[in-house]
Structures are given as structure tokens and as C-alpha cells.
């Protein structure tokens with residue numbers, strides 16, 4: 389990459405450091421200007437436009453933050469990188485909230501310095517290429533790990549409701565910076581789709597997007613999966629393998645179900661994010677990583693912080709920018725457009741003409757509580773397409789035992805959901821044990837006990853998942869197990885969500 393025409397303003401009051409940064413950048417080919425105070429920087433900014441502004445936070449006549457505020461209030465396009473003192477996480481987060489592209493911690497590691505400036509610069513050079521890139525949805529393959537397969541095609545965030553318009557606007561506004569983003573919403577509301585959109589609209593679009601299901605990884609494997617492992621680090625590690633951080637280098641790391649991460653791993657993740665370095669299991673060396681973190685949760689993480697289930701410092705780090713997607717029942721006006729888009733998607737994947745929903749089907753849909761949100765709607769339509777034999781689709785009416793009046797993932801701080809349609813009372817939770825009694829032990833002893841037990845477990849899981857339109861949290865609740873457990877069991881027994889393209 390050529391930096392020849394890239395102008396950078398470096399603001400620092402320590403002449404030695406200023407010279408060090410200046411020389412480092414000159415060697416890379418940038419055109420460098422310097423200032424030693426807020427006032428000097430303002431004078432330079434008045435005279436010309438720069439591509440990048442790098443400023444120390446503490447300056448003799450004020451704070452670097454004031455320069456960020458100037459850029460913002462004047463609508464200027466400079467990308468700002470802020471240097472903060474080690475351990476002052478608050479400053480870094482405040483700078484990102486103020487619109488800084490990224491931050492560096494002092495004492496500044498020069499390799500990281502070059503990397504961060506190049507990353508800011510790349511965004512500018514790629515501005516024209518912000519349109520969707522072919523590789524935007526690539527998930528780096530991790531043999532035997534629960535990363536998700538890349539979606540077959542780019543999927544747009546559909547929904548004419550005001551709130552979805554605001555979500556799209558927010559994505560467009562924040563995609564370009566390095567600020568960590570926390571996406572909140574019930575299961576199936578489209579959190580992963582938002583993460584993909586953030587990645588696609590960032591300057592990292594041509595880099596990898598790695599999606600990790602934090603709730604699906606057995607606790608003892610977390611460290612190796614996140615940070616990689618050296619050959620011989622544990623039994624069975626017969627070759628070096630990279631972790632999610634290395635796989636996402638230069639791109640976006642999407643940490644789904646972040647609230648499911650155990651506390652011990654939360655501490656390690658915080659360190660990796662702060663230091664931008666990871667140490668693979670069994671290695672003495674740390675490796676620098678350049679990833680943008682987007683995380684998602686259906687949980688009320690603020691409440692989890694109160695109860696000590698989630699680390700406050702990590703929450704603070706991940707939640708620099710927050711995007712909330714309301715449940716579908718609170719934006720019913722999105723349903724017709726979503727149906728149309730989902731039917732087009734289903735038709736194009738099966739090579740069939742796009743089916744139309746009958747008036748009756750739309751009426752029936754209005755009676756569905758859709759606790760599994762867009763994913764449930766998608767599954768409902770998939771079933772309808774599979775069962776229909778004409779051009780017009782019918783939709784199965786909501787079943788009394790399938791409708792689930794409580795939100796699948798309630799946000800504790802939010803008011804009770806307002807349903808358009810009254811929903812039937814939930815059935816007693818004690819149905820599950822009765823069902824289990826239906827599995828009589830075989831007359832003859834099984835020749836392979838494990839295979840026999842696996843068969844039963846698989847059958848129960850598939851039935852529970854189907855009952856809830858493959859909403860894993862609802863199915864896990866129904867079976868009295870945790871989300872982590874159901875994900876692990878699905879992984880082990882190779883049970884796939886049909887909307888991911890693989891039949892159970």
C-alpha cells in the first residue's frame with residue numbers, strides 16, 4: 389500500500405516522542421506535520437485538511453479530546469487516533485465514543501502504531517470500495533470448532549419500521565471506526581446480520597469475518613480456540629493451530645452470545661482486547677492481532693454485571709457503542725416486507741419461482757406470537773413452502789403449545805412486551821418429564837449403550853428444537869438445560885438448524 393499522499397498531523401507535547409512518531413511515519417512514506425499543543429494543532433487544522441490526526445490525550449493547554457470534538461462539530465473527515473496513558477481505559481472508551489477511529493496505549497508499541505495508522509489509512513483508500521466485497525462473509529474455517537458456516541449470499545437487513553431504519557443508520561455511522569460494538573436483542577432478531585453488515589460497511593470488508601458462538605465451546609477448550617495453541621500444548625495438539633483472533637486478523641471478530649463466556653475467560657478476553665496481543669497455549673511469545681470486535685447477546689449484561697456474572701470492565705470495553713434490535717412483535721409492520729424477502733431467499737436457494745402468501749396466510753401470521761423472531765418466521769415460511777402445492781402459500785396457525793407468550797430472551801430492564809394478539813397461556817413446564825417416560829428401555833440390552841443413548845438424546849433435542857422453530861434458547865429452557873449445553877450437544881450430535889442449509 390502506498391502512503392505517499394497521506395497527510396498525518398501528529399500532536400504530542402514531548403519533543404522526543406513527537407520526533408519518534410514523525411520518523412516512524414516518514415519511513416513508511418506518509419507526509420507528516422506536527423504540533424505540540426491543542427492551540428498549535430488547531431492552527432494547523434485551520435490551514436489544511438489531513439487524512440489522519442494522531443493526538444496525545446493530555447496536552448499542556450488542554451485535552452486531545454477537544455480536537456476530536458472540533459473535528460466532529462465541524463464535520464471534518466480526518467480519522468483520529470488517540471494515545472492514552474496505560475491503564476486509563478476510561479479515556480480510550482470516551483475517545484471512541486467521541487468518534488475516534490482507534491486508540492493506542494502509551495508507551496506506544498511502534499509496530500502497533502504503524503499497524504493502527506495503516507489500518508486507518510486503508511479505510512480512506514478503500515472508501516470507494518466500501519460496497520460489498522466478495523469475501524465479506526468469509527468465516528475462516530476452524531476444523532472441529534463451532535464457528536458458523538458463511539451465509540450463502542449477502543443478506544440485507546430488511547424492515548421499513550422506524551426502529552429498523554435507525555438501526556441501519558447507526559450501522560452506517562459506526563461501521564467505519566474500530567470502536568467495539570455490542571448488539572443486543574432476543575434470539576433470531578438479526579444480531580448476526582447486523583454484525584455482518586457492520587463488517588461489510590467497514591474498511592475491513594475485504595478481510596475475514598469470523599463468527600464465534602461463545603456459548604457453544606466447552607470451557608476447557610476456550611483458551612485454545614480463542615488464542616490458538618502450539619503443537620504439544622495439550623494432548624491431541626499434534627500441530628500448531630491458530631485461534632479465532634489470528635483467523636480474524638485484519639477483519640472482524642464476531643463474538644456471539646458473549647454473556648455465556650465464563651468469568652475466567654472473560655478476564656483473558658479483556659486482556660487480549662486491551663493489549664491487542666494474544667499468547668497461544670503452549671507458547672512463550674505473544675502475537676499482535678488487529679481485529680475489530682463486535683459482540684452480541686440476548687442477555688441483560690448490565691444486570692449480569694450487577695450480579696457478578698459478567699465483568700464490569702469487559703462490559704465497558706465491549707459496549708462502547710450499543711445497537712439494540714427490538715423483538716419482531718414490537719415492529720409488526722416489518723412482517724410483510726420480511727416475508728417477501730425471506731420467500732425470495734427461499735425461492736432463489738431452491739431454484740423455484742417466488743411463492744405468494746395468501747390473504748388467509750397473512751391473517752394467520754398476525755396470530756403468531758413469533759417469540760423466535762425473524763428466525764421463527766423464516767422456519768414457518770420454509771415449512772409452508774415445503775408443504776404447499778400451489779402458487780399461494782398457507783401458514784400453519786399458531787399452536788397452543790408452540791406459542792410462547794414470554795419473550796424467549798427477556799431483557800430484564802425492559803417493560804413487558806405488548807402483543808398485538810392475545811396469546812394462550814403457557815403449558816405447564818412439567819410436560820417434559822412426562823414425555824421422557826415415553827422412552828421405554830429396549831427389551832434386549834443395547835449392544836452399544838453410547839450409540840443407543842445418543843439416539844435418544846438426538847431425538848429429544850430435535851423434537852424440542854422443532855417445537856420452537858429451532859430457537860435454541862427456548863428449546864434449552866424447555867429441556868431444563870443451559871444454552872451452552874444445548875449448543876454443545878447439538879454440535880456433538882451433528883444437529884443443524886435447517887435454516888443454515890443442513891437438515892437434522
Ligand SMILES: Nc1ncnc2c1ncn2[C@@H]1O[C@H](COP(=O)(O)OP(=O)(O)OP(=O)(O)O)[C@@H](O)[C@H]1O
Pocket residue numbers: 543544545546547573574575576577578579580581582644686726729762763766887
Ligand atoms: N431484518 C432482517 N432482514 C432479513 N433477514 C433477517 C432480518 N433479521 C433476521 N433475519 C434472518 O433471520 C435469521 C436469524 O437472524 P440472526 O442469526 O442474525 O439472528 P440472531 O439474533 O443472531 O440469533 P441468535 O441470537 O439465535 O444467534 C437469519 O436467517 C437472518 O438472515
